[in-house]
Amino acid sequence: MTTEELDYTIRQAAPGDYDAIIAVVDEWWGRPMTGAVQRLFLDHFFDTSFVAEPANSSNQAPGSVVGFLIGFHSPGQPDTSYIHFVGVHPEVRRSGLAGALYERFFASARSAGRSRVRAITSPINSRSVAFHQAVGFTVSERISAYDGPGNDRVTFEREL
Ligand SMILES: CC(C)(COP(=O)(O)OP(=O)(O)OC[C@H]1O[C@@H](n2cnc3c(N)ncnc32)[C@H](O)[C@@H]1OP(=O)(O)O)[C@@H](O)C(=O)NCCC(=O)NCCS
Structure with a gap:
């Protein structure tokens, strides 16, 4: 499969997409990531999450996931939606x-x-920082221990 051959469709996710997603995250991220993608995200936020599949690629089995976004509309911040994962x-x-x-x-x-x-x-995910900047997010400074000791993060924010 090459970029030139790819014709994808994007649809709303379903809880059953979890198994296809968890099977690819370590490879796509290039480091262990399964601990950050629990089944609960697909079970409870599938209706605000999306999956991309090849529409007509001869080299790829129909139904194979080529991209996904897991997000939700924040219950606690009524003006905000949150993207947990994109791959x-x-x-x-x-x-x-x-x-x-x-x-x-x-x-x-x-x-x-x-x-x-x-x-x-x-902060080590320079691809993610570059992507978010490209699609209009402002990027914070590195925030020490944002997700607990040893887990520094940068935050992204974009007005709609
Ligand atoms: C980050 C990621 C989701 C981007 O996906 P993508 O489909 O390649 O992104 P797009 O093609 O929509 O890129 C849009 C723009 O973002 C920027 N961008 C994306 N990837 C980039 C990279 N590796 N380096 C620099 N800029 C990049 C570019 O400006 C790009 O536009 P251009 O290709 O016309 O220059 C993908 O690299 C990925 O899955 N990485 C591993 C998982 C991950 O880190 N996810 C994010 C954290 S949850």
Whole structure:
């Protein structure tokens, strides 16, 4: 599969997508990540999460996930939606897929009356920082121990 061959469709996620997602996260992130993607996110936030699948690739089995976004409309911050995780198959990066997943989520957030989207990442994830800057997020300084001792983070925020 190459970027040129890729024609994908983006649909709302379903709880059953968890198994396909958890199977690829370590490979896509290049480090152990399964501990950050629990089944609860698909069970409870599937209706605000999205999955991209190849539409007509001869080299890829129909139904294979090539990208996903897990997000939700914050119960505690009524103006805010939050993106927990986004991932794109390494072979189809830089084709606009993550940007398309974000646009779907932004539309969902606007429909839910939200005016702001937030996310965080690890400071070592320079790809994530570059991507979020490119799609209009402001990026914080590195925040020491944001997620507890040893877990520094940078935060992202974008007005809708
Ligand atoms: C970060 C990630 C989701 C981006 O997905 P993607 O589909 O390649 O992103 P897009 O094609 O929509 O990129 C949009 C823009 O973001 C910027 N960008 C994306 N990846 C970049 C990179 N590796 N380096 C620099 N800029 C980058 C570019 O400006 C890009 O536009 P361009 O290709 O026209 O220059 C993908 O690299 C990924 O899955 N990484 C591993 C998982 C991860 O770290 N997720 C984020 C933290 S939860």
